[in-house]
Amino acid sequence: MTSSSAAPSSAPPGPAARGPWVVLMALCLGFTLSQAFRTVAAMMAPPLQAGLGLSPAELGVFAATFHFAFGAMQVFMGIGMDLLGVRRTVLLAFPLAVMGSVLCAMAPSFAWLVAGQALIGVGCAPAFLACTVFIARAFPSARFAAVSGAVMGLSGFLQLVLMPRTLGIALLASITYASFIALRGLWLGPMLTQQYGLSLVQSGNVALVVSLTSMVGPLLFGRVSAVGLGRRRWIMGFTLGMAALFLLLALLHSVVATVVIAIAIGFGCGYIVLQYADVRASYPDALTGRALAVFTMAMFLGVAVMQWVTGLAASAATAHGIDPYKVVNLTVTALLLVGTAGFAWLPRAVEER
Template sequence: MNPLPLPAHAVAERPAAPPHRPLWAILFALTTAFALSQAYRTVATLMAAPLQADFHLDAQALGLFAGAFHFAFGAMQLFMGIGIDLHGVRRTVLTAFPVAIAGSALSALATSYPMLVAGQVLIGIGCAPAFLVCTVFIARHLPANRFAAISGLTLGLGGIGMLLTGTPLAWLIEATSWRMGFWVLGAVAVLAWSLIYVLVHEPALPAAMAQARGTQVRETLGQAIGKFGALFLLPHTLGIVLLAAVCYASFISLRGLWLGPILMQRHGFSLVQAGNVALAMSLASLIGPPLFGRFDPGPKHRRRWIVGFTLVLAILFAAFAMGHSTLVDVGGPIVIGLLSGYTVLQYADVRSAYPPEITGRAMAVFTMAMFLGVAGMQWLTGIVASVALARGIEPFTAVLASIAALLVAGALAFTVLPGPAHRATA
């Protein structure tokens, strides 16, 4: 066990878990919120066509709509990390997640583009602690040497949320409307919140550790923010953050925004047919994290693996950009979905790159970089598509090529910039 330290008042205020409640049941309940966040962040690919028709959106506006969730999600990571450290996992997620439910209702009722974007922002804020609470819970209460494997399994289970935004959501939208999609996701989110309320009670720390926390002075908000700032003064943080900003973003930008338009406009797929491909890509992405977590090479070789798979992903996006065959455009995303699972190695790298007492905050900074990167990439690729279209260039070729270039740049930064001087054994 390698639990992270908490301020004394957080230990005192945290509800004790019933003795019969296993850690796996608590982690499963937390994972349901993460699954909903996965569903919300990938709705744009199937809603793109009907939203463009209803609100007369161009590619740039569509990119901003898709990126609004991720910008809000990423921007709130710092505050969610502070909330977890000061008030615990349970209080943080139960307080935040209803905001996502409200955002889903606002999106369903949207009568204008700004209202639609505001709904996405609320959903992003509410979902902000969804995966962070899972990683912090794993780091605090489960064996350190199984962090990558358990995180990979959690990522895989959470990815089930993306299955909702494949064929099922495509069928629902085609049979009813995109508004019904938001209503259904909101209803499922209510069920997830209820499950967390019933099942999640954080286990008490060991007596010796709780006694040690009792000697600590209550941390102020300013001090907590200052400790986040101190992370950026460490020389190896920049490389981690720059790579984090492009890897997951490449997968989500394709799966969550561009896959549907590519298949429908390049090859004349129907919405349900595009949803079937999205479903297959999502299923592949469920396999990847547990697989990479199972074969994690450890801190000695992990960073080489991360760079290698980032470059492989860049090559696949470049091939996807240049090839216009149906086989490539259907098979390529499925392979990318499978390989996206190596993100779990980045989480393990972050855990080993920082001392235990700041692991939770380091995870928050890493997650913030990931999702601000998604927002930035979706916004940027929307601009790239608009510029390419204006110049008579096939927009999807430009979009996919730009993603490939960003992946290469991220791998280069991760390689050239300083790495951590000390590695933990995780």
Template sequence: MLLALATAFALSQAWRTVAAIMATPLAAEFKLSAHSLGLFAGTFHFAFGAMQLFMGIGIDLHGVRRTVLLAFPIAIAGSLLSALASSYSALIWGQVLIGIGCAPAFLVCTVFIARHFPAGRFAAISGITLGLGGTGMLLTGTPLAWLVQVSSWRLGFVLLALLATLSWLLIWWLVHEPEDDNPAMRQPARETLGQALRGFGALFLIPHTWGIVMLASVSYAAFITLRGLWLGPMLIERLDFSLVQSGHVALVMSLASLLGSPLFGWLDPGAGRRRRWILGFSLLVSILFALIAVTQNLLVGILVPVVIGLLSGFIVLQYADVRSAYSSAITGRAMAMLTMAMFLGVAVMQWLTGAIASLAISQNVEPYIAVLASIAALLAVGALGFALLPKPIDKT
């Protein structure tokens, strides 16, 4: 069942990273600025993140299966709308629909793991699931670059819609929650929507929530903003790569991220040392972004993104940290809160870096210096908040 759920997560990973390969042809066809490209890439993540609250409540009230089966067709419709888009506004609406439809894709996996596996195995199983889901990013490396180069970007959206339809059918066929695990089938009376909303809001009254949210809003965003938006244009414009050559680097970076998630899940040091690891790797990734910001070198331009892809696996430790930081009664909502912070963070970072790139160009500054340095700074600020704000008491 978890593997079937992971197929939807893999498709959401593919959709959220298409901009890295499609940015150049989209900019050419619709005459888009760097700011417009940032908005295009960020719209998916804004819709995805904004819906986490409702998806978390939906899972609590109606179960994993019903929630994902109702939502995912919206993503398929959005992908088809994008393929047929004749204007920039239609592209944006397509991204909104894809983001809404994909909103429960990873959340259902984390809730399923939290309900069906021991707490001590949460990081390891989540790492494997992140790795499996990350295979979707392989589609938006060399394969998508080749498809776009020999045909068009529109066919890429059509292909993702077809694959998503197969994923929906697989989930419908294989995922069936036991009665005890499906809130929609439980007696006594279910929680009302108002009670659920108040329960979600109460998370933000807990002091240690804010440090978790500060880092969550920039950690995944840094990786996805590079892999999902700026990697292709940076390699093409800085190092004179072709679209397919930049796709090769994106593919290797994605492969590294697939290894990173299960690796960090396996290496999880436990609640006592986990937060120090999270802080340390956040700062290390910040330094690597600063390095590629100021170094326009072929070796650095290829190797450092791959290393960032590998180190992005430390994000699985953030999910394990949340699993330990809140009581089991609110695990689903705590996971939804973390996922919401991560993907709203991606939306803001992609929009912000698009604005920064446009400003840099207007001031005759190399845009990738400004973009990558700003990501490094945001990571450092998030790590500082995580380190200095109140820490949780282990609830494992």
């Protein structure tokens, strides 16, 4: 008997084998678009203030609306992916982002601008979740399994939220990433152009460097091998370090110092990967997915709240003749301290693994 039929084939993978990778690349492009929408407020702030006469508070609402819509829709997008599958959910949602983009581009007033941002947020809501769900399962589950899984998932979310440990974890999650996005995605551009006279191109270059630096941080912070209470101490220490950087940003009035500190904040926010590790270790295996979903939702809703609150702070500062950017950075500093205190003092988990 010949063994030719049993010999392994050296032919390259066919279309069926490459299919999941093609789909994943398409989903990643959608997530990239979502990232662009998330940070566009920083670059658009000066033109919007000039063209529509937006106050700092309105600018904060404009930036926050995307994140409110994005974060609030996460659970619904997850249910949609369980019931309809990743493909249909994305195809139903993403056209809303296109409509919102057109509406923002043609918006004659602040109200229309906010409506467009809300549509963009809803349209981009499945972007990140679609990637993770598709990686977890290349093909949708059967309808019965999906429906029963969705029901069990909702009950699991309730169980998760009622755990005392969740409050401290979610509180810090809602502030750490939000502080970085508030700087890079909203206030960095206006601060550099209005306070220090940089052009939009120059401020955009600074934002690019900050963004690139933020990609390096997770690679290095991910090598921190502390576990349990040791890891939580690292998380609190790094958060206090971020608070110190924002305090320096408020007190130092130098374009060089501002750029250097912004880059340092971009790098420093990489410690957020330790929070993911803390979440994973704080819940049993059966709740890991839902715990990470709650953590992610807290992060994005925190971004919305942070941008809204800092917008109110900047508007109040302007009304009283105080430097709005100083007040914004002091507000972020205070919120980071509150998050650290909550993480330290609220009930914490005994690690499950």
